[in-house]
Amino acid sequence: MSPADAYDVLVIGGGMAGAAFACALDGSGLRIGLVEASRPDAQQHPSYDERTLALAWGSRRIFDGLGLWPALAAEAEPILRIHISDRGHCGVARLDARDEGVPALGYVIPARALGGVLNARLAGRGDLDWLCPAVFERLETGPERVRCHVTVDGVPRTLHARLVVAADGARSRVREQLGIPALAWDYGQTAIIANVSPERPHAGVAYERFGEDGPLALLPLGGGRCALVLTVAQGDAERVLALPDAAFLALVQTRFGDRLGRLLRVGRRAAHPLGLVKAREHARARVALVGNAAHTLHPIAGQGFNLGLRDVAVLAELVAGAVRRGADPGAPELLAAYADGRRWDQRNTIAFTDALTRVFGNPLAPVRLGRNLGLIAFDLCAPAKHRLARQLMGLSGRLPRLALGLPLAG
Known part of the structure; x- marks a missing residue:
């Protein structure tokens, strides 16, 4: 085994989660390899496309702990309030940052801006090797190391690592190679994303509006714009993408209403099929x-993304702690602690989002009545609103150091 091919930690996938994890271990003394199919350019990387990301308050604190928030702040638009409604019905619920004692419930940031900041932090680090363009082929686990076969710029290489971190997306080849089963569910929906310019100022309000056609979100962006996430049936996605701008805006206006006045302009649109994937195991060998x-x-x-960033924060804290103790960063007990520590948050967040999708997508009249009465009751119940706000802000349960805004060392 050549020293050039031996790593303490090998990260498969250099998108947002993989890059954030590599950033978290900056200064740890570990030798890190980052295997990524695309070159480290936020203008070309598929993870850093035209999407915008809603960063929870807890995620902002993670970036604080990583020392990255000052570079992100200029591109981040605060979410001061959240407005939840059901089209055609009277039920409304509202959350306000002032009620939670925070300056913002979260922030909206372009994915490209986040990618640029992450890649800038990783650039030039002597303890990190960018292995790209590279393709992960297969791995073999052993008692002391994992052997990973990759092709780097067309050249086959065999890499060795004490810990492999799979950050290679929903269709993870690492997960498949290990034979880890995953629950997969197709919602039969597609998200159409774009930026729109409304007639009235958004005033820092994020809107989540449900309807029989699926949810619609308008999130505050800089320059008076809003980030749109419009859910449509999969069979309608191609037609909606092809609509002229005026017809597309009219469709969005019908589904959203006139709280922000007329919708005046729309930017480039893109489509993303929607589904649920849940791995049965989150660590193995x-x-x-x-x-x-x-x-x-x-x-x-x-x-x-917020759930994935909390994965990163917990795993990085465990690995950093192992380094300080002189322990093995890929030890079975460390990985068991990671899986156990993430189980509650992952299970609750997945159940919450899946339940929202199913309940608010149900067209039956009794269900519609029940959810609208529920929204009204929720809006009047301060303790319930506080609990939901804590969950949406990523502040529920036991928090790692980074989610408290603290650096890993200290």
Whole structure:
């Protein structure tokens, strides 16, 4: 085994979760390899496309702990309030940052901006090797190391690592190679994403509006724009994408209403099929799954990336602690602690988003009546609103150091 091919930690996938994990171990003294199919350019990377991300308050604190928030703050638009409604019915629920004693419930940031900041932190680090463009082929686990076969710029290589972190997305080849089963559910829906410009200022309000056609979200962005996530039936996605701008805006206006006045302009549109993926195991034999490799959620309530970032924060804290003790970063007990520590948060968040999708997508009259009465009762119940706000902000349960805004060392 050549020293050039030996790593302490090998991260498969250099998207947002993988790059964040590598950033978290900056200064740890570990030798890290990052295997990624695309070159580290936020303008070209598929994870850093035209999407916007809703960062929970807890995720902002994780970036604080990583020392990255000052670089992100200029691109982040605060979510001051959340407005939840059901089209055609009177039920409304509202959450307000002032009631929670925080400056914002969360933030909205372009994926490209986040990618640029992550890649800038990783660039030039002497303890990190960018292995790209690279293709992960297969792995072999052993008692002390994992052997990973990859093709780097067309050249086959065999890499060795004490810990492999699978951050290679919903169709994780690492997960498949290990034979880890996953629950997969197709919602039969597609998310159409775009930026729109409304007539009235958004005033920092994030809107989640449910209807028989699926949920619609309008999130505050800089420059008076809003990030749109429009859910349509899969069979309608191609037609909706092809609509002229005026017809598309009219469709969105019908489903959203006129709370922000007329919708004046729309940017480039893109489509993303929606489904649920939940790995049955999140760690096995010197391998840990993080982000979409472990769980892919419906974008309702904007929890997917935040859940993955909490995976990163917990695993990084455990690995950093092992380094300080001189222990093995891929030891079975460390990976068991990671899986146990993430189980509650993952289970609750997945159940919450899946239930919202099913309940608010049910057209039966008794269900519609029940959910609208529920929204009204919820809006009048301060303790219930506080509990939901804590969950949406990523502040429920036991929090790792980074989610408290603290660096890993200290």
